[in-house]
Amino acid sequence: MIFILFALLLFSCRNSGNKAEQPSEPIDPTPEPEESTTEYTSQKWHFSAEIPEGFEVFEGQLPGESPVINFYDREIEQEPPFAVHNDASMAYIAVLPKGFGVDGPGGPRKTLQDWEGDLPLSFNVDRQNSFVYVMENGQPWAISLSFQSPPPGWDQYGGIYIFYEVNNFRAECFSANTGEEIPMEQCNPMEGDAMKFYGEVSEEKREALNGILESLYFTDPNRDRQEISQLIKVEKPEKDSVVTSPLKISGEAKGYWFFEGTAPVRLVTESGKELAESYMEAQGEWMTEDWVPFSGQLEFDTKEKRGYLIFSRANASGKPEHDRMLRIPVIFN
16 A cells, blocks of 8 residues: 555656646747837927937038038938038938028929828928929939928028938939030039939838928927817728718817818828818807817729828918828728
């Protein structure tokens, strides 16, 4: 009997040991941390923006004591300040509250009004005097933004310049007289010589700079900035919902979102092409600080898969510090 009990005890210990040696349940890998940003605010020039990792901020002056704020790629080997005419292989933004006294980049360009693209801006610009500089493949390599009414403390020449990093950038110039290619140092676009640019824009840098633009907003020094959810609530369509034409919209907004009872709304594709532009109408008295129901409708036709519905605050003053926008992603049926 003692022998049997000893055998059972030994068997039990061996089983316990085997269990201890069994591999544990696999542990889910730790999710990669999301890319962090740093908020930058200029109290003097009344704007804020989110700066992603890998980018730096410079505050200083250009020749002629022109103030400049640069948001620039940390990998750039040169030292700021960066102005309007620099190497196209650099990714940066130049904020020039007083302007710089020179023309923008050379080469083919389109007005923002004529360009079939879209920038994720939270403020309005002068679309006839803002320009997109394009390469031969149609990609924009630089953008200049001008304002209909300057932000607080800025003057009428103030603007923002965006330069995307271009890989394998190459420029050619053709004589206005002969049509033949001439050396770039002899190129004179003012006399009609034609410039052509080639290369490929870095998608990584483009997304980073567009992210800064999307986060950039101007502030009114005389009032606190409200969250967008405190100004407008869209009930239909919901975010990422499938929409068809005619697209009916509804929701509610604070009375001061409207002017004369209406506020603009646009529908664009994911690439930025405008599909429809209209107005939403207040359903009731809009001269109030309370919530006011609204409705509207847009008709469109597209073969694209995705886009954005953009609600803009009616801003009769044209001042960018009074602009507010809400972008809702939608899916086209």
